[in-house]
Amino acid sequence: MYLRIDSAGDCTEMMLAIIAKGCFFVTRPKLTPDLLGAIHAHTKWRSVDWDADGRPIRQVATVKFSRGEWQKQGLSVRVVVVRSRDLDTGRRIYLWEDNDYTVQVFLTNDNYSAEEDVAQRYDKRAGIEPLIAEFKTAWGIAKVSSTNFEANFALLLLKLLTHNLLRRYVSRHMPKLQSWRALWIRRAIILVPGRLVRRSGRRLEMRMPPRPILEEMRN
Secondary structure (H helix, E strand, O other), X not given: OEEEEOHHHOOXXXXXXXHHOOOEEXXXXXXXXXXXXXXXXXXXXXEEEEOOOOOEEEXXXXXXXXXXXXXXXXXXXXXEEEEEOOOOOOOOEEOOOOOOOEEEEEEEOOXXXXXXXXXXXXXXXXXXXXXXXXXXXXXXXXXXXXXXXXXXXXXXXXXXXXXXXXXXXXXXXXXXXXOOOHHHHHHHHOOOOOEEEEEHHHEEEEEOOXXXXXXXXXX
């Protein structure tokens, strides 16, 4: 059994009881100054997600940290940290002045799964939330542009239809981009500058710049 608990699960007695039952847990910790200090001092991060230019936007790590209470009661907890440049859901904490990474922290007794899998398992407790966040950031569903209910409803349906069409196109023609968020997909394959030129016979032609990264994604 795998239990997913909110920050109330950062309780030594509760975690010990779960372990005694032979179960796994993943929870959010109380972000105490000593924990944040350990995360800030950590230097070894593994990239798991990149933007359209190949720059890392999501990194993970297992940070060495143990509360004094855990040590007294013999509790071994793994501290998993995800830092990201792409804000989507959940509470984020800024720790570094020289970059725009924010962090999310998880506690678990699962010492076998990769860090990104631990974070994904926790997020499954409310799987609709990341999707709603993408609708808000990429398609602006939180914006009400009219005082007319029917008009707002129609606009919402159009935005959801656009999202579904984009995802279907990507799944069929560029399956390697399926893990990308809609904002990055739009930047990579839609928001691309082109030049409209007139060829012989007064025929118009749209010329696009080379995009080698997309050719790689199609293969």
